[in-house]
Amino acid sequence: MELQNSLYDLFCLQAQTFKKNPFLAVPRRLADSWETERETSFGDAFTRVQTLKSQYAAQGITEGDRVALAFESRPEFVYHYLALNGLGVCIVPLNTDLAVDELAYQLGHSDCSAVVCLPSLQPLLAQCVSATGRELALSINGPEGLESLWRPRHAHEPVTRPVDRPAAILYTSGTTGRPKGCVLTNVYTQEAALYNLRLPPHLAFEVGAERQMNPLPLYHMNAMVNTLGSAIVTGSCYVMSGRFSATNWWNDIADARVTRFKYLGIMVPALLGQPETERDQHSGVKVAFGAGVDPTLHERFEQRFGIPLIEVWGMTETGRFMCVDREPRQIHTRACGRPLQGLQARVVDDHGQEVPDGETGELVVRHSAENPRYGFFSGYLGDPQATEKAWEDGWFHSGDLCTRSHDGLFTFVDRKKNIVRRSGENISSAEVEAVLAACPLVKQVAVTAVPDALRDEEVLACVIPxxxxPRDRDLALSLHRFAAERLAYYKPPGWVYFVNELPITGTQKVQKHRIFPQGFQPDMPGLYDVRDQKRWNK
Structure with a gap:
């Protein structure tokens, strides 16, 4: 299958081939509340996309504009995304769990001209637009309210080929505070989609027949790029189940006739915690793809549900992924895969030299020696220095520590970057530190990750008050509330640890690995558990 000028063009081509096939579906329990059909065919989706494209064009939206979308993980997002992509517009998907200041930063940093959102999100987005200090157009549900567009003072860089146009800017947590904007082109979105056609036969999509459910949000590459893209190129149905619900999971699978799904490690213990039923072995699901399953639970899940969990590795910057593509899958380890055709990977030391098999080093990836960056993100928005640093020596540096076996299987060891990975969300320690450092009750703070049985990792703030x-639970709760008022609900500390001093180097850098030299213990004096305060509340 050849690249088209845009993902929109690829969709139009496939919509003719699979006109009557189901394209998007939602479980019965969500259809009414979302006011959407339970199932939409490729042909009907094509009609909706064409209508929206004409409406956006009539409102003056044109090539080079950037439009933020806030439709959560609903079918409407896909229609608007493809319509805008067909006009050469770059979208900025918004995570509306973020705080106002965080969203305002993304709107400003990305130079958005307009925001289109669900009616229920209008009050939040109005606050965010106001906080930018710009007169951004804000419209509910569609293009009708976009008569007056704010235009950035500087023109966006001209693009000579449509295929190289930015299709989306996805924000991913960095290690130095503010999230970075990953610019994804039409080459990226299509190559990431086509990569799914290179899966080995026992994992491959049955063209025109698969129904894949993904509970991950559409502001993440996994859902917006990989799952949507794989549906387009294989004529498959993308089942959108909203926020993950362990109690509804198997009912939704049966209701939507799901044949494969995506997962995060946090989902596995939650599903294993559900009461056993006779249908555990009869869900109809053939395979699942995901990352981060606890090796102690991997075999137990597969034996109970009869579904192989295929571990993968990928990043927003890479688009394409590695997967554990054959037996033995080493399910009692953190094996994360092998690259397929179109991706190369190796493990290097701090000097960029490849290490022997079995030794730990940083995972680096590229497309090929001749064209290393092909199909990857085109760069971090407004930060060419960070982009070039990530591509040192012609390889993209992942920041993940791995080993490689003699047969080419990569296994995840640890994270080199200063990131807390909680329930699949990457949280910048520096961002949380910056917020807590502004609190009058804090003299000095260091934020790090600690193990969490349910959520992989949790945020811990080591604080000198x-x-x-008084260094008590009330103070810990006060610090949590201070952060919660300024950050998304999952970012504030779940643990607060009061100390008299922090271990530092001669250049005054905190040595976080020395905070718990004997390992983290939940009963340590001065440590307070405030994880029960971290609740999602839309």
């Missing part, structure tokens, strides 16, 4: 305030 200011003044003589």
């Amino acid at each position: 200011a003044g003589d305030v």
Whole structure:
């Protein structure tokens, strides 16, 4: 299958081939509340996309514009995305769990001209637009309210080939505070989609017949790029189940006739915790793809449900992924895969030299020696220095520590970057530190990751309090509330640890690995568990 000028063009081509096939579906329990059909064919989706494209064009939306979308993980997002892509517009998917200041930063940093959102999100987005200090157009449900567009003072860089146009900017947590905007082109979105056609036969999509459910949000590459793209190129149905619900999971699978699904490691213990039923072995699901399953639970899940969990590795920057593509899958380890055709990987030391098999080093990837960056993100928006640093020596540096076996299987060891990975969300320690450092009750703070049985990792704030305030649970709760008022619900500390000093180097850098030299223990003096305060509340 050849590349088209845009993902929209690829969709139009496939919509003619699979006109009557189901394209998007939602479980019965969500259809009414979302006010959407339970199932939409490729042909009907094509009609909706064409209508929206004409409406956006009539409102003056044109090539080079950037439009933020806030439709959560609903079918409407896909229609708007493809319509705007057909006009040469770059979208910015918004995570509306973020705080106002965080969303305002993304709107400003990305130079959005307009925001289109669900009616229920209008109050939040209005606050965000106001916080940018710009007169951004804000419209509910569609293009009708976009008569007056704010235009950035500087023109976006001209693009000579449509295939090289930015299709989306996805924000991913960096290690130095503010999230970075990954610019994804039409080459990226299509190559990431076509990569799914290179899966080995026992994992391959049955063209025109698969129904894949993904509970991950559409502001993540996994859902917006990989799952949507794989549906387009294979004529498959993308089942959109909303936020993950362990209690509804198997009912949704039966209701939507799901044949494969995506998962995160956090989902596995939650599903194993559900009561056993006779249908555990009869869900109809053939295979599942995901990352981060606890090796102690991997075999137990597969034996109970009869579904192989295929571990993968990927990043927003890479688009394409590695997967554990054959037996033995080493399910009692953190084996994360092998690259397929179109991706090369190796493990290197701090000097960029490849290490022997079995030794730990940083995982680096590329397309090929001749064209290393082909199909990857085109760069971090407004930060060419960070982009070039990530591509040092012609390989993209993942920041993940891995080993490689003699047969080419990569196994994840640890994270080199200063990131807390909680329930599949990457949280920048520096971002949380910056917020807590602004609190009058804090003299000094360091944020790090600690193990969490349910969520993989949790955020811990190691704090030297200011003044003589009592170092008790009330203070811990106050610090949590201070962060929760300024950050998304999952980012504030779940643990607060009061200390008299932090281990530092001669250049005053905190040595986080020395905070718990004997390992993290939940009963340590001065440590307070405030994880029960971290609740999602739309």
